[in-house]
Amino acid sequence: xxxxxxxxxxxxxxxxxxxxxxxxxxxxxxxxxxxxxxxxxxxxxxxxxxxxxxxxxxxxxxxxxxxxxxxxxxxxxxxxxxxxxxxxxxxxxxxxxxxxxxxxxxxxxxxxxxxxxxxxxxxxxxxxxxxxxxxxxxxxxxxxxxxxxxxxxxxxxxxxxxxxxxxxxxxxxxxxxxxxxxxxxxxxxxxxxxxxxxxxxxxxxxxxxxxxxxxxxxxxxxxxxxxxxxxxxxxxxxxxxxxxxxxxxxxxxxxxxxxxxxxxxxxxxxxxxxxxxxxxxxxxxxxxxxxxxxxxxxxxxxxxxxxxxxxxxxxxxxxxxxxxxxxxxxxxxxxxxxxxxxxxxxxxxxxxxxxxxxxxxxxxxxxxxxxxxxxxxxxxxxxxxxxxxxxxxxxxxxxxxxxxxxxxxxxxxxxxxxxxxxxxxxxxxxxxxxxxxxxxxxxxxxxxxxxxxxxxxxxxxxxxxxxxxxxxxxxxxxxxxxxxxxxxxxxxxxxx
Amino acid sequence: xxxxxxxxxxxxxxxxxxxxxxxxxxxxxxxxxxxxxxxxxxxxxxxxxxxxxxxxxxxxxxxxxxxxxxxxxxxxxxxxxxxxxxxxxxxxxxxxxxxxxxxxxxxxxxxxxxxxxxxxxxxxxxxxxxxxxxxxxxxxxxxxxxxxxxxxxxxxxxxxxxxxxxxxxxxxxxxxxxxxxxxxxxxxxxxxxxxxxxxxxxxxxxxxxxxxxxxxxxxxxxxxxxxxxxxxxxxxxxxxxxxxxxxxxxxxxxxxxxxxxxxxxxxxxxxxxxxxxxxxxxxxxxxxxxxxxxxxxxxxxxxxxxxxxxxxxxxxxxxxxxxxxxxxxxxxxxxxxxxxxxxxxxxxxxxxxxxxxxxxxxxxxxxxxxxxxxxxxxxxxxxxxxxxxxxxxxxxxxxxxxxxxxxxxxxxxxxxxxxxxxxxxxxxxxxxxxx
Numbered sequence: 043x044x045x046x047x048x049x050x051x052x053x054x055x056x057x058x059x060x061x062x063x064x065x066x067x068x069x070x071x072x073x074x075x076x077x078x079x080x081x082x083x084x085x086x087x088x089x090x091x092x093x094x095x096x097x098x099x100x101x102x103x104x105x106x107x108x109x110x111x112x113x114x115x116x117x118x119x120x121x122x123x124x125x126x127x128x129x130x131x132x133x134x135x136x137x138x139x140x141x142x143x144x145x146x147x148x149x150x151x152x153x154x155x156x157x158x159x160x161x162x163x164x165x166x167x168x169x170x171x172x173x174x175x176x177x178x179x180x181x182x183x184x185x186x187x188x189x190x191x192x193x194x195x196x197x198x199x200x201x202x203x204x205x206x207x208x209x210x211x212x213x214x215x216x217x218x219x220x221x222x223x224x225x226x227x228x229x230x231x232x233x234x235x236x237x238x239x240x241x242x243x244x245x246x247x248x249x250x251x252x253x254x255x256x257x258x259x260x261x262x263x264x265x266x267x268x269x270x271x272x273x274x275x276x277x278x279x280x281x282x283x284x285x286x287x288x289x290x291x292x293x294x295x296x297x298x299x300x301x302x303x304x305x306x307x308x309x310x311x312x313x314x315x316x317x318x319x320x321x322x323x324x325x326x327x328x329x330x331x332x333x334x335x336x337x338x339x340x341x342x343x344x345x346x347x348x349x350x351x352x353x354x355x356x357x358x359x360x361x362x363x364x365x366x367x368x369x370x371x372x373x374x375x376x377x378x379x380x381x382x383x384x385x386x387x388x389x390x391x392x393x394x395x396x397x398x399x400x401x402x403x404x405x406x407x408x409x410x411x412x413x414x415x416x417x418x419x420x421x422x423x424x425x426x427x428x429x430x431x432x433x434x435x436x437x438x439x440x441x442x443x444x445x446x447x448x449x450x451x452x453x454x455x456x457x458x459x460x461x462x463x464x465x466x467x468x469x470x471x472x473x474x475x476x477x478x479x480x481x482x483x484x485x486x487x488x489x490x491x492x493x494x495x496x497x498x499x500x501x502x503x504x505x506x507x508x509x510x511x512x513x514x515x516x517x518x519x520x521x522x523x524x525x526x527x528x529x530x531x532x533x534x535x536x537x538x
Numbered sequence: 539x540x541x542x543x544x545x546x547x548x549x550x551x552x553x554x555x556x557x558x559x560x561x562x563x564x565x566x567x568x569x570x571x572x573x574x575x576x577x578x579x580x581x582x583x584x585x586x587x588x589x590x591x592x593x594x595x596x597x598x599x600x601x602x603x604x605x606x607x608x609x610x611x612x613x614x615x616x617x618x619x620x621x622x623x624x625x626x627x628x629x630x631x632x633x634x635x636x637x638x639x640x641x642x643x644x645x646x647x648x649x650x651x652x653x654x655x656x657x658x659x660x661x662x663x664x665x666x667x668x669x670x671x672x673x674x675x676x677x678x679x680x681x682x683x684x685x686x687x688x689x690x691x692x693x694x695x696x697x698x699x700x701x702x703x704x705x706x707x708x709x710x711x712x713x714x715x716x717x718x719x720x721x722x723x724x725x726x727x728x729x730x731x732x733x734x735x736x737x738x739x740x741x742x743x744x745x746x747x748x749x750x751x752x753x754x755x756x757x758x759x760x761x762x763x764x765x766x767x768x769x770x771x772x773x774x775x776x777x778x779x780x781x782x783x784x785x786x787x788x789x790x791x792x793x794x795x796x797x798x799x800x801x802x803x804x805x806x807x808x809x810x811x812x813x814x815x816x817x818x819x820x821x822x823x824x825x826x827x828x829x830x831x832x833x834x835x836x837x838x839x840x841x842x843x844x845x846x847x848x849x850x851x852x853x854x855x856x857x858x859x860x861x862x863x864x865x866x867x868x869x870x871x872x873x874x875x876x877x878x879x880x881x882x883x884x885x886x887x888x889x890x891x892x893x894x895x896x897x898x899x900x901x902x903x904x905x906x907x908x909x910x911x912x913x914x915x916x917x918x919x920x921x922x923x924x925x926x927x928x929x930x931x932x933x934x935x936x937x938x939x940x941x942x943x944x945x946x947x948x949x950x951x952x953x954x955x956x957x958x959x960x961x962x963x964x965x966x967x968x969x970x971x972x973x
Binding site: 058060061062065068069070071072073074076078079080081083084085086089090091093094095096097098099100102105106108109110112113114115116117118119120121122124126129131134137139140141142143144145146147148149150151152153154155158159160161162164165172175176178187188189190191193194198201210221222223225226227228229230231232235273275278301302303304305306309310318320326327328329330331332333348363369370371372373374375376377378379380381383386387389390391392393394395396397398402403405406407409410412413414426428449450453458459461464482510513514515516517518519520522523524527528529530531 | 539540542543544545548551552554555556558559560562563564565566567568569570571572573576577579580581582583584585586587588589590591592593595597599600601603607609611612613614615616617618619620621622623624625626627628629630631632633634636637639640642643644646647648652653654656659660661662663670690692693695696698699700702703704705747774775776777778779782791798799800801802803804806816822823824825826827828829830831833835836837839840841842844845846847848849850851852854855856857858859860861862863865868869871872873874875876877878879880881882883884885887888889891910911912926930935938942957
């Protein structure tokens with residue numbers, strides 16, 4: 043692999059213009075020739091505005107160029123290897139995009155009578171069943187829009203259940219390796235957070251949970267495999283400790299891509315979990331959503347699920363709203379239906395065998411990277427890894443090179459960096475999740491780049507510390523952005 | 539690869555997972571199928587739905603059938619936008635980041651507000667998050683929330699779910715009056731030194747345009763915040779926006795700005811406020827900065843509000859949001875532009891009012907409310923079931939029956955008319971309802 047250039051000079055005016063910094067009065071991509079009566083004939087003047095000040099006035103082709111050029115300033119799965127740990131950046135099959143755009147899915151209204159949306163309801167009902175089978179749970183709701191909303195929903199279910207037994211309790215136990223959404227969702231559900239430490243093997247010991255566990259604890263939230271990529275081998279014993287004191291076990295299913303065909307969360311003592319369809323089930327991340335965060339439960343929590351529920355009857359699919367114990371709605375309509383269609387198509391494509399193979403290949407790829415890099419980067423924990431592996435920057439730090447520098451240098455080699463500085467228990471963490479959809483050749487290219495950066499860190503550390511050198515912009519001043527936030531364009535004073 | 543790892547088989551890689559779990563992990567689902575079969579199966583399911591390419595829809599109620607320029611899907615189908623992650627590495631995410639910066643600006647311009655976040659899940663959770671934000675701003679002695687009954691019923695349901703476990707907050711409902719607007723006198727009576735905020739729809743669930751001037755005066759005098767939730771932001775093409783009235787937080791559903799209906803999701807929630815409340819916002823914010831060579835660029839900013847930094851003390855738990863939908867809205871609003879948004883809103887007003895007049899005049903329904911409306915209105919008619927049946931025979935969905943949410947409006951239909959309904963369509967609707 044050739045070394046990227048380090049001194050490409052910045053092009054003058056390379057910065058993209060904003061939508062508001064060009065155009066001509068009256069220019070638009072929309073036309074509607076018919077005459078219409080003035081709005082003021084229908085709505086009194088006092089309610090009306092004359093125009094939307096400063097809205098864009100651009101033509102169709104210049105807009106297409108604007109957005110196409112902007113798109114070219116992104117890294118994405120379809121242009122770069124994107125081994126972002128805990129994010130499962132796998133290939134998003136194109137057929138899913140085609141089927142989600144069928145008019146029978148994209149042009150249907152959520153408040154049409156259920157009799158006129160039978161295909162959609164059948165799909166949702168089928169997807170609930172598929173996800174229940176994959177996760178080993180008894181029932182599933184598809185309403186939550188993303189993983190964090192799934193967590194909130196799951197905790198609300200736990201709270202509602204405990205309340206019917208007389209006491210919602212006060213605390214949620216969260217391991218130090220947890221995603222930040224776990225404690226944030228707990229607070230939002232009215233709980234205090236008790237953080238417990240993982241042990242020297244990177245997992246939660248039953249004793250640590252027993253120490254923190256009392257009758258004020260509503261639930262333990264656990265991620266398995268955890269964010270170190272390590273299987274929580276004590277999970278059954280941990281669950282028993284929690285259950286013995288009347289608490290429930292919540293599983294953050296962000297890492298389900300490691301488990302299909304290997305272990306079902308429903309068999310580990312888990313009472314509630316969420317799954318991220320935009321991770322394991324291949325729906326595209328879209329630069330930060332939309333995703334979907336379905337929640338699976340054991341039977342005893344079924345009555346608390348959000349309304350409406352879809353039921354299958356002799357005459358078709360119906361919606362049940364009347365569920366007195368339900369926590370209510372967590373989202374309008376049916377959740378992110380378009381995402382659910384894509385996930386349904388994905389599961390149909392792969393089938394049970396294919397999903398099992400998916401996890402096996404995800405493990406193979408992660409272990410391959412781990413074994414090839416462990417002589418160059420220090421492993422955070424010398425434990426078997428599942429679908430992702432975590433290194434730290436201790437070897438490179440001797441030369442003043444940090445994880446951030448390594449990440450930025452990877453950009454010069456054309457790779458998206460791993461997740462960095464997470465989990466928080468690892469100082470300078472580099473969390474690498476290759477997923478199953480990468481070829482050995484791509485993995486080798488990435489490994490070569492990582493090894494080259496390790497070498498550069500020793501020999502030419504400044505080259506790494508000043509990276510990236512080849513991206514459309516160099517390192518951005520984040521402190522300045524936060525100190526004096528500029529969150530929107532405004533017309534310069536002189537032009538007003 | 540196994541040699542490099544030093545494993546004999548792939549199974550060796552997960553032999554440390556307890557045997558008990560491994561032995562019961564088989565996924566009992568049918569075998570996979572090829573792409574052609576996937577398309578055929580999904581097409582068969584899609585064919586069982588009544589889609590708007592085949593039916594005349596007069597359904598709104600929070601999700602709207604609008605024309606979407608072809609360019610919108612062309613842009614958001616670009617995999618550089620659709621297959622990238624949340625822009626944590628700004629040097630290789632300037633595309634997404636600049637789009638979000640433009641989105642924030644467009645939402646500010648549209649709503650007349652000073653700052654906007656990069657979007658949340660939907661209009662309903664945005665309403666709940668707005669109340670949570672008010673809770674962060676207002677003193678702990680103010681915890682009464684007044685919510686208009688004319689706010690979208692699902693938004694009311696979602697915010698009730700979100701607030702149920704926060705025991706310090708109480709929700710109280712404000713009735714609507716015969717004009718279809720929130721009862722201002724009732725608001726005046728209920729406002730006091732313990733009121734945190736007042737939440738109304740603008741336009742409200744009945745399509746009616748609330749008069750925000752007296753509401754804002756009342757709230758300001760009482761020290762309560764005024765929050766508006768909008769299901770149809772196209773209205774701001776012609777209506778004075780929330781910012782013009784001094785609204786504290788303006789939220790809503792953005793689906794009608796270039797996102798297909800798709801059974802109600804994914805769309806996105808927009809969320810805007812005044813500059814002084816910026817640090818209380820939930821969700822992602824994109825800010826402008828410069829790189830080491832002085833070039834303008836964009837980054838995620840004020841992240842110390844967020845869950846990945848602040849954990850249990852974050853302003854919200856939101857992480858993955860609806861970025862591709864806000865991207866679609868950015869492209870849509872840019873294509874419509876200043877003239878297009880105004881013109882399209884005008885067309886909606888004209889067609890909706892024409893349909894309203896003709897329904898009242900020529901069919902057996904009467905108007906339910908008297909206040910001005912944008913592109914949705916409520917009519918009352920006898921034998922609603924019979925009307926629905928007759929319409930269905932002609933592949934028309936004439937509106938949304940309100941009885942399930944409003945027992946006090948038993949024979950009422952919420953009718954929405956957009957640019958997708960032409961005059962011939964309105965003729966068919968009037969004929970179907972009248973005989």
